[in-house]
Amino acid sequence: MPRRYDPQRRQRIIDAAIRVVGDKGLAGLTHRSVAAEADVPLGSTTYHFATLDELMVAALRQANEGFAKVIAARGGLADPRADLATELAGWMGEWLAGDRTGVELEYELYLAALRRPALRPVAAEWARDLAERLSHRTDPVTARALVALMDGMCLQVLLTDESYDEAYAREVLARVIPAA
Numbered sequence: 001m002p003r004r005y006d007p008q009r010r011q012r013i014i015d016a017a018i019r020v021v022g023d024k025g026l027a028g029l030t031h032r033s034v035a036a037e038a039d040v041p042l043g044s045t046t047y048h049f050a051t052l053d054e055l056m057v058a059a060l061r062q063a064n065e066g067f068a069k070v071i072a073a074r075g076g077l078a079d080p081r082a083d084l085a086t087e088l089a090g091w092m093g094e095w096l097a098g099d100r101t102g103v104e105l106e107y108e109l110y111l112a113a114l115r116r117p118a119l120r121p122v123a124a125e126w127a128r129d130l131a132e133r134l135s136h137r138t139d140p141v142t143a144r145a146l147v148a149l150m151d152g153m154c155l156q157v158l159l160t161d162e163s164y165d166e167a168y169a170r171e172v173l174a175r176v177i178p179a180a
Contacts, residue, residue: 010048012038017059022105026112029056053118056109060119063106064126070094077133084137085174089166092150096157096164104158127151138177145176 016038020029029052031045038045049055071077074094076087096103110126113119127147134143149172157164 009038009040009044013040013045013048013055014058014062017055018062018105021059021108022101026056026108031055051118053116056112056116056119057122060106060109060112060122061125063102063109064122064129066095066102066106068129071130071133077137080137084134084177085170088146088150088173089170092154092169093164093166096154100158103154107155107158142176142178146173149173149176 013034017029017034020033020037024033031049031052032042034055035042035045045055049058070091074087074091076082076090077084109119110123113123127144130150131140131143131147134146137143138146153169153172156162
């Protein structure tokens with residue numbers, strides 16, 4: 001039987017891995033569970049991703065793109081007249097709004113880097129990229145501090161199951177941003 005051409009298979013496998021982690025957590029992520037979710041042969045998952053770490057790296061990279069899309073969609077970072085604290089608080093508000101399954105999934109993959117060294121460069125990439133974007137509006141040290149603060153606030157919201165308080169976030173972020 002000839003091999004079937006399926007250019008979207010790799011992407012379907014990544015999407016399936018994200019769904020599996022969303023449903024079952026990282027403990028439920030196996031090549032077999034992903035193959036079943038993606039409706040592909042088991043060999044396809046190992047062909048595209050020899051290890052689960054490779055698959056998790058791809059999933060984390062894709063998850064990181066979600067927050068980047070929120071940033072790009074708002075566009076306020078490019079406007080030097082826009083209040084930076086308001087923009088950042090708004091980003092987090094959009095990201096944490098509604099169903100948090102996707103955000104929880106992103107953090108689960110992000111925190112998996114604590115135990116899986118292969119994920120650390122991708123987790124660090126997210127923080128570095130965001131700090132780089134912010135450094136166009138403030139100095140690099142403040143940009144890194146803002147990333148850490150935002151990360152901590154998002155994690156607190158997720159862990160405490162409390163609603164996101166945008167006014168509080170804006171006030172705290174403004175305290176870190178030097179006056180113009």
